[in-house]
Amino acid sequence: MPMDRDAFIITPAEMSAIDRDAALSGIDSFRLMTSAGMAVAAAALRFYPEALRFVILCGPGNNGGDGYVAAATLCRSGVPTGVYALGDPARLKGDAARAHAEWGRTAESLAQYRPKPGDVVIDALFGAGLSRPVPDEAAVVIRAIKHEDLPVIAVDLPSGVDGRSGQVLGESFHASHTVTFMARKPGHLLMPGRTLCGRLEIFDIGIPERILRIRTAGLCENGPHLWAGHARALDPSAHKFKRGHLAVFSGGPLATGAARLSAMAGLKAGAGLVTLASASAALNVNAAHLTAVMLKEVEDAGALALWLADKRVSAFVLGPGFGDMETARRYALMLSDRALVLDADGITAFKGDPASLFDAYAGGETRLVMTPHDGEFARLFPDIEADPSLSKVDRAIAAARRSHAVIVYKGADTVIASPDGRAAINTNAPPWLATAGSGDTLAGIIGAHLAQGMPAFEAAAAGVWRHGRAGAKAGEGLTAEDLAAAIEPLPAFS
Ligand SMILES: NC(=O)C1=CN([C@@H]2O[C@H](COP(=O)(O)OP(=O)(O)OC[C@H]3O[C@@H](n4cnc5c(N)ncnc54)[C@H](O)[C@@H]3O)[C@@H](O)[C@H]2O)[C@@H](O)CC1
Ligand SMILES: Nc1ncnc2c1ncn2[C@@H]1O[C@H](COP(=O)(O)OP(=O)(O)O)[C@@H](O)[C@H]1O
Numbered sequence: 001m002p003m004d005r006d007a008f009i010i011t012p013a014e015m016s017a018i019d020r021d022a023a024l025s026g027i028d029s030f031r032l033m034t035s036a037g038m039a040v041a042a043a044a045l046r047f048y049p050e051a052l053r054f055v056i057l058c059g060p061g062n063n064g065g066d067g068y069v070a071a072a073t074l075c076r077s078g079v080p081t082g083v084y085a086l087g088d089p090a091r092l093k094g095d096a097a098r099a100h101a102e103w104g105r106t107a108e109s110l111a112q113y114r115p116k117p118g119d120v121v122i123d124a125l126f127g128a129g130l131s132r133p134v135p136d137e138a139a140v141v142i143r144a145i146k147h148e149d150l151p152v153i154a155v156d157l158p159s160g161v162d163g164r165s166g167q168v169l170g171e172s173f174h175a176s177h178t179v180t181f182m183a184r185k186p187g188h189l190l191m192p193g194r195t196l197c198g199r200l201e202i203f204d205i206g207i208p209e210r211i212l213r214i215r216t217a218g219l220c221e222n223g224p225h226l227w228a229g230h231a232r233a234l235d236p237s238a239h240k241f242k243r244g245h246l247a248v249f250s251g252g253p254l255a256t257g258a259a260r261l262s263a264m265a266g267l268k269a270g271a272g273l274v275t276l277a278s279a280s281a282a283l284n285v286n287a288a289h290l291t292a293v294m295l296k297e298v299e300d301a302g303a304l305a306l307w308l309a310d311k312r313v314s315a316f317v318l319g320p321g322f323g324d325m326e327t328a329r330r331y332a333l334m335l336s337d338r339a340l341v342l343d344a345d346g347i348t349a350f351k352g353d354p355a356s357l358f359d360a361y362a363g364g365e366t367r368l369v370m371t372p373h374d375g376e377f378a379r380l381f382p383d384i385e386a387d388p389s390l391s392k393v394d395r396a397i398a399a400a401r402r403s404h405a406v407i408v409y410k411g412a413d414t415v416i417a418s419p420d421g422r423a424a425i426n427t428n429a430p431p432w433l434a435t436a437g438s439g440d441t442l443a444g445i446i447g448a449h450l451a452q453g454m455p456a457f458e459a460a461a462a463g464v465w466r467h468g469r470a471g472a473k474a475g476e477g478l479t480a481e482d483l484a485a486a487i488e489p490l491p492a493f494s
């Protein structure tokens with residue numbers, strides 16, 4: 001299934017390269033700026049027909065250039081405008097200088113702006129070119145506008161949001177609307193940037209798709225276009241073993257619930273059989289709770305080795321509620337020629353010696369999926385976590401490369417990354433997924449996909465997406481039990 005244009009995510013660096021490619025192919029860059037600025041003006045009139053005045057704040061680069069085009073367009077349409085410039089407009093260059101000249105009036109300096117009720121602010125201070133914290137002069141005005149609670153339409157990005165990482169550099173607008181061009185940037189989707197954009201609109205300003213595609217690396221929004229080709233429609237002659245056999249390891253007698261949540265989710269997500277592997281101490285408590293999920297006593301590494309002779313057990317989930325770190329390490333290393341979702345305690349178990357895990361899964365097809373939240377991620381990848389120059393996407397990809405595993409870096413903005421550099425940002429997860437046992441459910445869904453033979457990256461991305469969908473369907477107030485019950489069939493397009 002081809003990637004939908006709307007699923008493109010383009011970093012600011014890729015966008016600059018695309019601009020250069022567009023210019024080389026004969027596309028007039030000033031026309032692009034004109035289209036961008038006019039789109040902003042049209043959006044402003046559409047969103048705020050009742051505005052008493054549009055206040056356009058223009059910065060020192062091309063984002064400011066878009067602002068001058070918007071100002072000229074709004075002036076022509078006869079609405080009151082005020083234009084305030086950060087820095088000396090005489091120092092503008094290229095297209096921005098031309099946009100300023102064509103507007104043809106004199107801007108006041110930014111420091112002179114006093115927010116007034118009825119003003120609608122068009123934020124054209126900084127866009128994709130923001131490279132350091134916004135200057136104090138801008139920060140003061142941003143705070144004053146926030147204090148007055150004025151509506152803000154951000155051009156490309158709310159000024160202060162880093163388009164690459166979504167992090168706030170110094171101070172940032174909290175926009176009511178953001179108008180961006182051609183494709184979203186990571187900063188529109190990663191936290192906290194996602195919450196600062198308001199309603200986001202993407203305008204096509206005329207760069208052909210063939211030029212966009214050349215420069216887009218492996219990053220996109222998570223969705224069926226990524227993995228539906230690997231989701232097979234159910235074969236009418238299927239029997240349960242053909243639908244994959246997933247095994248989930250239980251924790252001890254007082255911590256069995258998490259593994260059962262994973263197991264139930266795996267069954268509901270489509271694995272033909274799911275077996276809970278339990279040490280003898282927890283067998284009775286598990287037996288008392290299980291119906292469709294099967295139960296098998298696996299007391300120790302010797303018992304696991306015997307069970308592994310059955311190659312029909314096609315994928316494993318290890319970690320939810322598992323507790324025993326030494327056994328977790330041992331089991332994870334024994335499973336290294338099988339497909340494994342390593343979650344929770346399974347990840348934490350390797351805190352002191354992550355290399356032993358990474359080495360075991362190196363070589364061959366990627367078969368390990370790890371599902372860390374922030375805390376777990378920092379335990380296995382402390383140096384990557386501590387590097388402030390990396391975005392969440394960069395961190396997930398670096399971790400995937402190092403560990404030879406698909407990384408599902410969880411959170412409101414879950415990033416799924418593959419050792420080969422592909423990555424996806426998930427956007428369909430409602431905040432009420434932040435509930436105990438939600439991650440266990442996710443591990444089970446991914447396990448089911450692996451058990452059915454999906455490649456690890458697609459299995460993980462599809463799992464995160466179905467988890468988000470199930471959360472939306474179950475609604476606010478859900479518990480992890482409701483979440484498993486709300487898992488919908490895997491959309492198949494092949
Ligand atoms: N293909 C596209 O996407 C197009 C993009 N356009 C606009 O161009 C923008 C990018 O333009 P630029 O690359 O000029 O970048 P910006 O306009 O975002 O600003 C960058 C300028 O500010 C300076 N700067 C960065 N951070 C600063 C800070 N904290 N304090 C002071 N100065 C700082 C930079 O050195 C640079 O000169 C986009 O956001 C978009 O609005 C449009 O003009 C149309 C075409
Ligand atoms: N604010 C949020 N918005 C959307 N999804 C969230 C949010 N917070 C957490 N999640 C998701 O909920 C799940 C929580 O998993 P985890 O932290 O392992 O919890 P648990 O161990 O309790 O199961 C993850 O899939 C995560 O991406």
Ligand SMILES: [K+]
Nearest residue numbers: 123126155157
């Ligand atoms: K902006």
